[in-house]
Amino acid sequence: MIHTISNQRLTVARINEILINGMQLELSNESIDAIVKCRKYLDLKMADTNNPVYGVTTGFGSLCNVTIPEEDLSQLQYNLMISHACGTGDEVRPEIVKIMLLLKIQSLSYGHSGVQLITVQRLIDMFNNNVIPVVYQQGSLGASGDLAPLAHLCLPLLKLGEVQYNGQRRQAAELWEELGWEEIRLQSKEGLALLNGTQFMAAHAVWSLSHAERISDWADRIAAMSLEAFDGRIEPFYPQVHELRGHKGQIATAARFMEMLSGSELIAREKTHIQDPYSFRCIPQVHGASKDTITYVQDVIETEINSATDNPTIFPDDDLIISAGNFHGQPIAIPMDVLAIALSELSNISERRIYRLISGQRGLPNFLVAKGGLNSGFMIPQYTAASIVSQNKGLCMPASVDSIPSSQDQEDHVSMGSNAATKLVRVVENTERVLAIELMNAAQALEFRRPLKSSATIEGIFSEYRKHVPFIDNDCYMHPFIEESVKFILSH
Secondary structure, eight states: OEEEESSSOOOHHHHHHHHHTTOEEEEOHHHHHHHHHHHHHHHHHTTOTTSOOTTTTBOSGGGTTOBOOGGGHHHHHHHHHHHHOOOEEEEOOHHHHHHHHHHHHHHHTTSOSOOOHHHHHHHHHHHHTTOEEOOEEEOOOSSSSSHHHHHHHHGGGGTOSEEEETTEEEEHHHHHHHHTOOOOOOOTTHHHHHHSSSHHHHHHHHHHHHHHHHHHHHHHHHHHHHHHHTTOOSGGGOHHHHHTTOOHHHHHHHHHHHHHTTTOHHHHSOOSOSOOOHHHHTHHHHHHHHHHHHHHHHHHHHHHTTSOOOSSEEEGGGTEEEOOOTTOOHHHHHHHHHHHHHHHHHHHHHHHHHHHHHBTOTTOOBTTOSSBTTBOTTHHHHHHHHHHHHHHHHHTSOGGGOOOOBTTTTBOOOOOHHHHHHHHHHHHHHHHHHHHHHHHHHHHHHHTTTTSOOOHHHHHHHHHHTTTSOOOSSOOOOHHHHHHHHHHHHHO
């Protein structure tokens, strides 16, 4: 299966399809023509030595006024690449690095970057052969592009750095010899084109959005099971109430709960309580707000991944080379911070439902075990969820509100979007774990409502889940069941 790189809009869904199906990449004819045309234009402009071009015939950052002799221009780009590979910290997960490769190829394909065709083709070779560069999480300020991580991404073009290949960590130079690939000799501007850009941030956002859709979906399913187990009321989900307010996510959430709980004996039975706590009664408002945020962030990120974000930007048809700021991460840094908040709130309200289920209310036993005292039951999984939720709250401090000047104050405002990106991934993982713990509790609590049954939808989820995690009669080793619950959410 082949995906053709072109001007056709790239979406998060399409990226998932490419990765899941192991699709190969190829350049469209229009992309090839655009890349070649831009490079030829830049080579012609190089002859005009009286008009320096930033990053092409000059140094970088605060060294922008230093003109570089023509014979040193290739060395300039080489030096840029190796000097900027200053990443540190944990390694970026390979699936995100593969998205980075795809997004860098897409950005260069528009013919506004001045790279050689062979450079783009080698990046495609790396993607198609699953050669994944080793990239580190820390080092980018999220402006001037993701310089350090993109340097690590592209070092292998020079037969430098390390890669993951067939499950092994390899030196790029050694693997290139094995594959018969030549080192790319960078031409003017190429190093800057490879290092400028927002692909590190954007790749994390794409990965997180893919998980966010699943998280939002499971948050509804699990909350519906919890509502049933807690003997909750259906009236707060009636459409009339939500139409009065008009928020799309809220309306969609309420409608989904009405559908999921249709035919339930539990939801239909007479209730002795007049109201439910907010963690149940306000599910449409809270889950709905997160849905609306996911939709907004996806729209922003899909705009970003269909953009050229390096600098300077070349316009052959207009005879223009413009040094500007498309590399600045602020347009996606703020949305990533907001997405972290939206997902964290799903974990926040989930933990409150967990607490209600173990609190001994509405006929449920304390900590969801029959022999409390002798057994602690589900006491400590709630502690775990509370700990994770607390960590999420700390991670939701916006990274995009900070800026530390760099490059002798030439780059005096940065987005810190890379920090927004990496902590967003942690919030995603944390939220999945909290929801997994709620699922454990909801399934356990539901069994105390027997012989009454929930709806076919909820009973179907329950039945499938019980193939992986059993009912717990007495205290046992709980960690494996939490891990199985996480796997269940990720794989179903």
